[in-house]
Amino acid sequence: MTYDLLIGDRSYSSWSLRGWLLFAKFDIPVRVHNTRLYDTRLAEDLKPYAPARTVPAVRLPEGGIVMDSLAIAETLAERHPDAGFWPAETNARAFARSITAEMHSAFSALRSACPMNLRHSFKSFPVSEAVQNDLTRIEALWSHARSLAGEGPWLFGSYSIADAFYAPVATRMATYGLPVSREAQTYITTTISDPTFLEWRCRGLPDTPQSAYDMPYDIADWPGPD
Secondary structure, three states, X not given: OOEEEXXXXXXXXXXXXXXXXXXXXXXXXXXXXXXXXXXXXXXXHHHHHOOOOOOOEEEOOOOOEEEOHHHHHHHHHHHOOOOOOOOOOHHHHHHHHHHHHHHHHOOHHHHHHOOOOOOOEEOOOOOOHHHHXXXXXXXXXXXXXXXXXXXXXXXXXXXXXXXXXXXXXXXXXXXXXXXXXXXXXXXXXXXXXXHHHHHHHHHHOOOOOOHHXXXXXXXXXXXXXX
């Protein structure tokens, strides 16, 4: 039972990263197909996934189409109940769903000001009040998640859908040098040092850069392992 997954540029497509992690971290068989954001080929590559209009998009083994990363996450969790997509404990599972949904719909200031870029880090990024408010809220969510966690370094101990959804947030905090607590920095380091994440990043580096993601700040060294 193998799925088909269409993703965008690995260095920039944060939603594609989330979708891919849902397969890679839970050992779900998948054929990965690549397209390119802001390119005429995107519409052509999306045709086998109609009526999807964005990436990631998934074709089920039976032929059905799943659009939107949250729908992909819930579909996989439903179809693979023993894979551990959500925490097993009731309160942790409820909160994991809550913060995943909030990630899906909120933090527009952070996402707009700090597009995901896994090719570069930046110096002297000016943190606006709106971005700081998002950071404060995210740290509060992470802290409460850790209070419910079992053994393990992830938000709820073991890796879950919540970690896949917050992975691009952690990369933004790292690459833009955003001010975070020591506790948050520990989680960020766990995320950007994870071998599965590093596989994603390394696969994207040979691709042609997208000028749309250039930023008017000095370039810094990548903050994690290569």
